[in-house]
Amino acid sequence: DTEVTQTPKHLVMGMTNKKSLKCEQHMGHRAMYWYKQKAKKPPELMFVYSYEKLSINESVPSRFSPECPNSSLLNLHLHALQPEDSALYLCASSQLESGNTIYFGEGSWLTVV
């Protein structure tokens, strides 16, 4: 079982909606990540948080807004998304230093209609 928990597992939203994806880990990891995975494609990095601060933003559109309320939680706020944003959104965590294993959650399947 994954120790990174994501909710909801499935989400359908309209283009004018505001919704949030949530992620939680209790492994004491100080780095947390959001990846986006389109069907039959590899995951692509979106954001990296280290010590609850945004460290990397891979030029993600502002309609995706990450938030890290504490060291265990990571949110992804969604607003005014487009149908092409439909994908599997993966949360992950790791120890901070380079090369540590990244543990992935099961993902949230997002469909934008």
Next chain:
Amino acid sequence: AQSVSQHNHHVILSEAASLELGCNYSYGGTVNLFWYVQYPGQHLQLLLKYFSGDPLVKGIKGFEAEFIKSKFSFNLRKPSVQWSDTAEYFCAVNARSGYSTLTFGKGTMLLVSP
């Protein structure tokens, strides 16, 4: 920037056949290398990883991979596949200093027929 290339996008094997999936990376410095597996409808799971030391690493479920630095390769192998190995396999590299971010290859879909 680093990149990862997986040569086979689809592989079809019969049970008990041997498996080798190719992975090459491009990066001039020190890298950490990973193979992840994604079973249908499930999350990414780590199969094995290479950080340093013995270039032949063994992972879960009978998988192993060999790091050949001169060839920038990290190929995944299994002597005898099972139907339950049907999944997508991703090679990934971590080469960004200070972070454990991963760059993934495009993946190889393995279908094992019983």
